[in-house]
Amino acid sequence: MHFLKALVALLLPQLGLSLATPKPGNETAGHIPGTSSHHAKVRGQTYHYLLAEPTSAQKGTILLLHGIPDLSYGWRYQIPPLAKLGYRVIAPDMLGYAGTDSPCSVTHWARKELAADMADLIGQLVPKGEQVIVGGHDWGAGLTYKVALWHPELVKAFFSIAIPYVPLWLGPTKEWVDMLDLVENGTFPSMGYQLQFREEALERNVTSLAQIRSFINGAYGGTTLDGKGAFSPQNGVDFDIVDQLGPNPLVNSSELDFYAKRFHINGMRGPFNWYRTRRMDWEDELPFLKDGPIKYKMPVLFMPATKEPNSMPANIWTDMGDYFESLKIQELDSHHFAHWEAADKVNEALATWLPTLQ
Numbered sequence: 001m002h003f004l005k006a007l008v009a010l011l012l013p014q015l016g017l018s019l020a021t022p023k024p025g026n027e028t029a030g031h032i033p034g035t036s037s038h039h040a041k042v043r044g045q046t047y048h049y050l051l052a053e054p055t056s057a058q059k060g061t062i063l064l065l066h067g068i069p070d071l072s073y074g075w076r077y078q079i080p081p082l083a084k085l086g087y088r089v090i091a092p093d094m095l096g097y098a099g100t101d102s103p104c105s106v107t108h109w110a111r112k113e114l115a116a117d118m119a120d121l122i123g124q125l126v127p128k129g130e131q132v133i134v135g136g137h138d139w140g141a142g143l144t145y146k147v148a149l150w151h152p153e154l155v156k157a158f159f160s161i162a163i164p165y166v167p168l169w170l171g172p173t174k175e176w177v178d179m180l181d182l183v184e185n186g187t188f189p190s191m192g193y194q195l196q197f198r199e200e201a202l203e204r205n206v207t208s209l210a211q212i213r214s215f216i217n218g219a220y221g222g223t224t225l226d227g228k229g230a231f232s233p234q235n236g237v238d239f240d241i242v243d244q245l246g247p248n249p250l251v252n253s254s255e256l257d258f259y260a261k262r263f264h265i266n267g268m269r270g271p272f273n274w275y276r277t278r279r280m281d282w283e284d285e286l287p288f289l290k291d292g293p294i295k296y297k298m299p300v301l302f303m304p305a306t307k308e309p310n311s312m313p314a315n316i317w318t319d320m321g322d323y324f325e326s327l328k329i330q331e332l333d334s335h336h337f338a339h340w341e342a343a344d345k346v347n348e349a350l351a352t353w354l355p356t357l358q
């Protein structure tokens with residue numbers, strides 16, 4: 001292992017690559033043209049959000065919700081094209097992240113609370129009576145289903161990237177089922193990482209700026225010289241190799257510095273809290289099932305990432321249509337971070353779908 005480390009350290013500079021060493025501020029990454037940065041007091045928490053005004057006649061407002069590990073900046077490839085199409089775009093740092101607060105109690109991450117936060121933010125930024133289009137990736141996609149469940153009157157339509165609507169995973173369900181049981185009984189073997197991410201002990205491994213940088217580099221697909229990744233859907237992050245990874249294919253080193261610095265503001269407890277509310281959400285959402293299974297009435301576009309490395313069981317979304325009155329599916333030939341890797345395809349799909357909502 002030491003030999004390998006030494007070899008990596010020796011070879012990387014030759015290849016023009018650098019080991020995951022955090023650098024102080026780099027201003028070239030982190031800004032999206034046409035956006036401005038704002039703060040709002042939302043139900044007692046400060047939320048930071050990016051705002052872009054439409055650059056053609058306004059057609060509506062789009063609220064973009066990022067996932068883990070990501071930021072409002074994660075929408076850098078979508079915001080300018082959407083503004084150009086005539087949409088006002090609002091992209092918050094989600095609870096626990098960067099410029100947004102990370103309160104002590106995990107109860108703030110219950111999806112009912114996060115959905116209420118988004119409803120409050122919409123109420124502050126959008127004229128009364130105007131419905132918005134909500135879009136999300138990863139846990140942000142998970143939250144689109146919840147904003148639409150708790151506050152359907154505010155949601156004209158929504159789209160989700162990479163995360164299908166699967167009741168057994170996202171709820172509501174009649175019976176309480178722990179994720180551990182679903183992993184162990186073979187229903188979702190590829191969600192084993194969620195068991196690691198919900199452990200309190202995990203935060204101690206992802207505390208310093210350097211550790212955070214290595215962790216997200218691993219999450220974005222950085223590999224060792226022999227091609228080994230540090231993240232597996234079955235087991236989560238392998239901390240024995242996470243600091244030995246070369247660059248990832250998705251963000252360059254200045255962007256990675258930017259991400260790491262932004263995550264370091266609050267630490268990783270908030271981001272991991274998104275995995276720790278399953279039981280609360282189950283209880284909160286039981287009333288929605290009193291008249292049978294739920295069915296979303298507004299138009300929905302789901303964009304699965306079809307190269308997702310085993311993290312979604314095959315065809316997990318085949319019966320997704322049962323829960324929507326108007327569901328469109330646009331597959332993306334991409335791994336998990338499809339809003340970056342397949343940005344053009346995502347933007348094309350949105351440019352086609354959005355006019356159907358007028």
Ligand SMILES: *[C@@H]1O[C@H](CO)[C@@H](O)[C@H](O)[C@H]1NC(C)=O
Pocket residue numbers: 023024025026027028254
């Ligand atoms: C930021 O990144 C750019 C592009 O690689 C580089 O030229 C510049 O020196 C970096 N600045 C800092 C402060 O690291």
Ligand SMILES: *[C@@H]1O[C@H](CO)[C@@H](O)[C@H](O)[C@H]1NC(C)=O
Pocket residue numbers: 028029030252253254255
């Ligand atoms: C990294 O990407 C950012 C944003 O796309 C860009 O501004 C910057 O110049 C790039 N830096 C390097 C080192 O390629």
Ligand SMILES: *[C@@H]1O[C@H](CO)[C@@H](O)[C@H](O)[C@H]1NC(C)=O
Pocket residue numbers: 177181182185186187
């Ligand atoms: C695993 O558990 C879930 C929840 O109890 C259940 O719906 C599913 O059928 C089980 N799967 C297997 C293979 O036992």
Ligand SMILES: *[C@@H]1O[C@H](CO)[C@@H](O)[C@H](O)[C@H]1NC(C)=O
Pocket residue numbers: 196199201202205239240
């Ligand atoms: C933290 O990292 C160590 C290795 O450095 C590993 O053994 C341990 O399992 C990690 N903790 C968690 C919760 O993953």
